[in-house]
Amino acid sequence: MTDTTTTTAPADAKVKKMTAVEAINLALHDAMEADAKVLVLGEEVADPQEGGVMGVTKGLSTKFGEDRVKSTPISEQAIIGAAIGAAVGGYKPVAEIMLMNFVTVAMDMIINHAAKLRFMSGGQTGVPMVIRTMTGAGFSTGGQHSDYWEAWFAHSPGIKVVAPSNPDDAYGLMRAAIDDPDPVLFIENLPSYWTPAPVTKQIIPIGKARIAREGSDVTVIAHSLMVTHSLAVAEKLAGEGVSVEVIDLRTISPWDKETVLASVRKTGRAVVVHEAVKQFGIGAEIASVITEELWGTLKRPVERVGAAFSSVPFSKPLETAFAPQPDTIAAAIKAALA
Amino acid sequence: MSNYPKPDPATLLEIYKKAALIKLNDERIIKQMMAGKLVMPYYSPRGQEIIPSAISVSLTDDDYICTIYRGIHDMLAKGFPLDELWAELAGRVTGTCKGKGGPMHLTCPDKGMMVTTGIVGSSMPIATGLGWAAKLDGKNRVSIANFGDGASNIGAFHESLNMAAVWKLPVIFVCQNNLYAEHTSVAYSRAIDRISDRAAGYGMPGVTVNGNDPDEMYGAAKVAIDRARAGEGPTLIEAMTFRFNGHLLGEAGHYMDKGLYAQAQKDDPMPILRARLIADGIASEAVLATLEADIDARIDVALAAAYDAPFPDVTELKRDVFAEEIA
Numbered sequence: 001m002t003d004t005t006t007t008t009a010p011a012d013a014k015v016k017k018m019t020a021v022e023a024i025n026l027a028l029h030d031a032m033e034a035d036a037k038v039l040v041l042g043e044e045v046a047d048p049q050e051g052g053v054m055g056v057t058k059g060l061s062t063k064f065g066e067d068r069v070k071s072t073p074i075s076e077q078a079i080i081g082a083a084i085g086a087a088v089g090g091y092k093p094v095a096e097i098m099l100m101n102f103v104t105v106a107m108d109m110i111i112n113h114a115a116k117l118r119f120m121s122g123g124q125t126g127v128p129m130v131i132r133t134m135t136g137a138g139f140s141t142g143g144q145h146s147d148y149w150e151a152w153f154a155h156s157p158g159i160k161v162v163a164p165s166n167p168d169d170a171y172g173l174m175r176a177a178i179d180d181p182d183p184v185l186f187i188e189n190l191p192s193y194w195t196p197a198p199v200t201k202q203i204i205p206i207g208k209a210r211i212a213r214e215g216s217d218v219t220v221i222a223h224s225l226m227v228t229h230s231l232a233v234a235e236k237l238a239g240e241g242v243s244v245e246v247i248d249l250r251t252i253s254p255w256d257k258e259t260v261l262a263s264v265r266k267t268g269r270a271v272v273v274h275e276a277v278k279q280f281g282i283g284a285e286i287a288s289v290i291t292e293e294l295w296g297t298l299k300r301p302v303e304r305v306g307a308a309f310s311s312v313p314f315s316k317p318l319e320t321a322f323a324p325q326p327d328t329i330a331a332a333i334k335a336a337l338a
Numbered sequence: 339m340s341n342y343p344k345p346d347p348a349t350l351l352e353i354y355k356k357a358a359l360i361k362l363n364d365e366r367i368i369k370q371m372m373a374g375k376l377v378m379p380y381y382s383p384r385g386q387e388i389i390p391s392a393i394s395v396s397l398t399d400d401d402y403i404c405t406i407y408r409g410i411h412d413m414l415a416k417g418f419p420l421d422e423l424w425a426e427l428a429g430r431v432t433g434t435c436k437g438k439g440g441p442m443h444l445t446c447p448d449k450g451m452m453v454t455t456g457i458v459g460s461s462m463p464i465a466t467g468l469g470w471a472a473k474l475d476g477k478n479r480v481s482i483a484n485f486g487d488g489a490s491n492i493g494a495f496h497e498s499l500n501m502a503a504v505w506k507l508p509v510i511f512v513c514q515n516n517l518y519a520e521h522t523s524v525a526y527s528r529a530i531d532r533i534s535d536r537a538a539g540y541g542m543p544g545v546t547v548n549g550n551d552p553d554e555m556y557g558a559a560k561v562a563i564d565r566a567r568a569g570e571g572p573t574l575i576e577a578m579t580f581r582f583n584g585h586l587l588g589e590a591g592h593y594m595d596k597g598l599y600a601q602a603q604k605d606d607p608m609p610i611l612r613a614r615l616i617a618d619g620i621a622s623e624a625v626l627a628t629l630e631a632d633i634d635a636r637i638d639v640a641l642a643a644a645y646d647a648p649f650p651d652v653t654e655l656k657r658d659v660f661a662e663e664i665a
Contacts, residue, residue: 039474067474073504078463078497085467085481088452089402091474093467108494112457113464121445122436123658125452157659181661 015198020188023167023199024056024132027174028094030201032064038178039068039086042079042096042132046071053098054134054193076102080109080131087129088117092178100135100187101144114183115158130177130184136225137275137323138191143311146190148224148276153185154253154285160206161252163187165227167197169250172204180206189225209256211263215245218269218336221260221286223249226273226305226324233330244333252282257289264290268299269336275323278306303332342557347620349395353552354611354621355629356391360411361608362633363420367410367427368587370641376427378441382583383411385550388607389514389577390415392555393482396563397450400477402468404453404461405484407442408514408581412484417449420636424644432647436654458519459492461485462511466498469507469572480508480566488519490533499540499574508566510559511574514549516581521593537574549577550607582606 018026032038040060044053049071051058061069072079076097083095097103103110110131118126137146153161162177162184164170170188177184184206212227213234222230227248234244245263249255264270270290272283287302305324313319345353364384370376386408394415397403405412413423419434426433427441434446442456453464465483472479489495490513502509513533517524530536537544543562547554555577562573580602584591591599615621621629656664 070470070505073497073500075497075501077494078466078501081460081463081494081498082467082470082501085404085452085464085469086471086474087467088447088464089468089471089475091471108457108460109463113453113455113460117445117453118661119658120435120439120443121447121658122434122438123661124435124445124447126661160660 015200017196018167018199019194019196020164020167020170021054021056021193023171024174024188025058026199026201027171028057028060029063031175031178032060032068035092037090037092039070039091039093040096041070041072041082041093043074043098044071045069045096052096056132057096076106077109080106080114083129083131084109084114084117084127087127088125092128094130094132094178097131097133099145100133100149101147103131103133103149110159111156115156118182119158126181127183128181130174130186132186132188134188134190134193136189136191137307137312137319140314140316140319141312142314146312148187148274150187150252151276151280151282154282158182160184160254161187162206162250163189163224163252164250165189165222165224165248168199168202169204169210169248171199172202173206173250175203176206187224192225192228204250207251207254207256209259210248210250211245211259212248213244213246215243215267217243217267218271218333219245219247219260219263219267220271220273220329220333221247221249222273223252224275226275226329229324229326229329230273233326233333237330237333242333242337255286260286261290261293264294265297268297271303271305271329271332271336273305273324273329273332276306277309278304279309281306300336300338303336305329305332342554343560344553345392345395345556347618349556350552351615351620352395353388353391353556354615356394356415357387357608357611358630359633360387360391360414362630363410363414363637366637366641368583371587375645378427380441380587381408381585382581382587383408385582385602385606386411386514386516386579388552388555388611389512389549389579390484392552393512393559395556396560397480397482399449400479402450402452402465402472402479402481403484404455404465404468404482406454406458406461406486406489407456408486409444409454409484410441413444413446413451413454416451418444418446418451420640421643422446424637424640425647428644428647429649430644430647431650431654432644437650438654438658459485459489459494462489462498463494466502466507466509469502469509470505472508478567480510480563483509483511485511485513486519487513487515487517487524487533488522488527489513490536491519491527499537499542499572502572503540503542506569506571508569509572510562510566511572513574513576514579515576516579517598518581518585518594520585523593523595532576534574534576542572542574544574544576546576546578549579550605552611580605
């Protein structure tokens with residue numbers, strides 16, 4: 001059973017518009033209020049250090065105290081290690097690793113420990129923690145500040161991977177991630193941080209995709225900022241008589257095969273879009289499963305759209321050419337329809 | 339060191355009991371491996387028995403420990419159940435980790451044994467987090483991070499000691515300096531004389547003690563544990579010791595200095611403590627012989643039960659990856 005929903009902008013006038021920054025901040029506030037076991041740690045997360053470099057954790061330490069909301073030294077291994085220890089000790093820490101490239105410094109803690117302790121202990125211990133991190137090309141931050149590395153983590157058993165595309169999902173997935181009994185990597189898209197949208201404050205289950213736009217000719221599967229791009233392309237192509245269904249994965253691992261396969265079974269054509277480098281990206285896994293499961297019903301090979309096989313470049317024209325843009329997504333959809 | 343509290347006779351006997359269990363258990367593991375009955379990578383703690391035994395007498399089940407691949411001594415000293423230990427070593431479903439962890443990932447949260455890691459240096463960041471949890475709990479719990487001399491050269495050491503000191507966490511960092519990091523001597527891999535000197539760089543007390551001497555080890559641990567319980571923050575203890583069976587059981591050991599090895603064997607802490615207990619009238623030869631025979635009998639039972647138990651079903655591959663079983 002899937003409980004995917006087709007969401008349009010909520011009509012309720014009481015539903016507030018907010019940015020992803022505000023929505024995640026609200027989710028943290030609500031979670032900390034609901035459960036005294038929820039903790040926040042990371043570089044500059046407390047108010048004396050301005051509540052996070054982008055202000056996502058603003059107000060938390062003032063409200064909940066600096067025992068529960070702790071700014072840390074610049075020590076990614078110790079940040080994740082402290083979160084793991086606190087989680088094993090009965091707490092629900094939300095650790096911030098400021099930028100996704102910085103997770104590399106803490107990979108031993110994340111992969112060898114957070115993701116494996118439940119299995120290696122035979123289920124005696126678990127690591128209910130969230131790792132928040134932001135990333136995304138578009139701000140000319142160059143090679144070490146804007147990569148999407150979700151495939152590394154999706155390839156690692158024991159850790160879940162979530163990447164909201166809008167403020168409503170950011171709120172709902174953050175609440176679910178905090179309450180999840182297992183570690184969750186929560187990927188925030190920096191360039192779309194300040195785009196306001198309605199936030200309903202509904203908790204969104206991990207592992208469930210959302211049909212962001214219904215269509216009948218081709219299925220586009222995307223996450224994070226690529227959902228926004230894909231929806232814009234779908235709207236444009238509707239004018240040309242092409243009906244595009246857009247699936248927002250919301251959770252990358254474990255991904256919602258059922259919803260994706262049901263859609264592609266209907267359309268017979270699929271395009272997977274992600275900002276990460278195309279080679280060995282999650283599109284390869286999704287395309288492979290679609291092909292294995294729906295070989296007889298596919299009308300065309302599954303198309304994949306991803307970044308160029310290079311470091312994220314600094315120079316603006318290069319950066320634009322590196323990451324998938326609406327026109328590259330449109331071209332892939334047309335190839336799928338050929 | 340002279341101002342350290344000393345273990346009373348009953349505590350000294352308790353230290354010996356724990357240490358004897360570690361030694362006899364180690365000897366039995368090696369025997370079983372040589373007979374081909376246990377197949378596993380084994381990092382023998384023979385020679386390091388006194389360190390965790392002298393620490394654990396000041397701990398309760400509520401206190402946390404994290405240790406490393408050479409950590410069976412730390413686990414047994416803290417009270418790891420022997421039956422479940424042997425079942426785990428044999429890869430059986432009755433093992434504490436259902437046979438999914440093995441010797442490098444022994445875990446028993448009921449006794450405060452939260453994490454055993456196979457990665458050099460990784461016990462420290464997690465023990466720091468457990469120290470944070472302990473502080474938040476407000477129950478005067480402490481968290482022990484065990485690691486070796488090699489781990490003191492890894493970045494995680496620096497990050498953990500610094501964070502624990504900044505946050506004044508109840509963590510005791512126990513560096514069991516057995517003079518070799520895998521095949522590299524400690525003299526080769528650092529430019530200072532004492533690892534404990536590094537504590538000054540983090541603003542915490544650092545001491546080097548003879549880890550094979552139950553008086554010194556007990557005293558240093560007691561002072562550090564009391565300090566942590568009182569909310570005064572972490573301590574680094576460098577406990578000097580030696581490992582008699584090399585890094586990995588079965589290795590040739592050519593890298594070891596022969597003179598150093600011979601001296602360490604002469605200084606084997608186990609016969610020394612045993613003789614002292616008799617000389618000081620704390621326990622007679624007969625009492626100790628009975629105690630040791632009892633341990634051997636418990637091991638007999640544990641290993642027989644382990645070999646009789648079933649292996650885990652292959653469906654276990656779908657369990658404990660996440661809390662919810664994989665479909």
